[in-house]
Amino acid sequence: MLIHLHVKNLALIEDIEVEFGPGLNILTGETGAGKSVLLGSMQLILGGRTARDMIRTGASCALVELLFQVENKKAEQALNSLGIFTEEGQVLLSRKIMDGRSINKINGETCTVGQMKAAAECLLDIHGQHEHQSLLYQEKQLEILDAYGREKIRPAKEAVRQSYEEYRKYMRALKELDTDEEQRNREKAFLEFEISEIEKAHLVPGEDEELETLYRRLNNGKLILETLQSVHSLTGYDSGQGAGEAVGTGVRELLRVTEYDTQLESMAETLQEIDGLLNDFNRELSSYVEDLSFDDETFYETEKRLDQINGLKAKYGRTIEEILEYQNTQQQKLEKLARYEENFLEARQNLKKAEEQLEKDSYVLSEIRKDYSKTLTEKIIEGLRDLNFLDVKFRIDFQRKQEFTDNGYDSIEYEISTNPGESVKPLGRIVSGGELSRIMLAIKAILADRDQIETLIFDEIDTGISGRTAQKVSEKMAVIGSCHQVLCITHLPQIAAMADTHFEIEKHQKGSETITEIHPLGERESVRELARLLGGAEITEAVLKNAMEMKELAQVHKNTRVK
Structure with a gap:
């Protein structure tokens, strides 16, 4: 249950801390005192949107902290499945709002808004002033039924979802195959052309690189020949000015003096090696020049082949490997077209099987829903009678949708009759706002019993009711x-009288500022607040006596009927 609430710098709230107790916690106060702000702070923990104007004027940030004591095992297991573990049985959820952004934490560890919302939904359920209007929508009605029977309905819904995905997959596959014969023939001709063009080229991986090397050599043949001839002249023995002849002369001159100085022998040997290397280089260069050929036909064929390969690259891939891979892909498409009738028949059979499975799973889901709808109907009728719908009739009408969905084929509508002799009709055509609010209260009570959510919050569930009906709601x-644990914001004394713990929310001036505060009421203070709710601005002795009697009767009711 929610044991502690801390709100700081949020709208009219400067800094409040509240210790909530078990059972029925009632919050009352004058209109505009800030009750909605207090509820809004809790809704922020449930993922509500933040805005800069939420922060109290003059403050840099706002803070909301909710501390829960987790006593229910199902709630604890749900938290554990989210990777959240209690510390001494407690979970602390906090949200700090700064200039339109927020920092969210669970037990001191930073988390996303989605993670905090998921955690909060395991611990509390808030019913706002206008949430009961969602009951008019069939989607919400189905959602309530599914939540009521979640133990068996959830796995059945998952089976339907998976079957629906398979069904949609085969629907798409069949749609892709469902083309007219003329279009298939055009596609076949195009594929054959591309495959043939690539096949005729007889591509060899790596061929393009070799051809590019050859093309560069052939394209620069004249420059290569002139350069080699120049190098041969510079390093040769025939020109009279070549390096070979000069080095040979140097060797002969050096050998003439080595007999006079033995230290010169090693230098002479080195120069002889150089002379030998130059001689070998010149012979190799001469042989290369003799074999060198730059005929126009070879150049033309090389250029033509490169143009062919580059043309294919421009169409089918950046490399020969990519072109061949493209050819393989197109070949598979062509083979698939050749097997069109076979593939189309297979796709239709697959779709039929998927549809049969989806039909089967949707039927199972629908039957489970219908079983749960019977017990839910009984419980709703019982709950409505507790809320002063004395002659109520209620049923859940099932219709089948024309198309499958990932949630089955059920379309349901809640139908009700609140007066004797009237036939049941859809909620939206019968009930008033106050009646709709009471119906939602009955449903919330039923779902809370099944889900074991520990804390329920009701914001002005008393809208549009009074008198005997108000007493029944209380x-x-x-x-x-x-x-x-119930937290209830109310204006009705009948409901406030049932409080196990009573809080007053009030607004007052603090200097030049207006602030909202909340504080628990003792027995006498609670009676006086009831008197205010009963009598308005002027609280007389008679009103106080009436309030005291109402409080005592409420206590008797709780002692004898509730417990």
């Missing part, structure tokens, strides 16, 4: 509070 809240 009794229902007391029943819910006997097995759950």
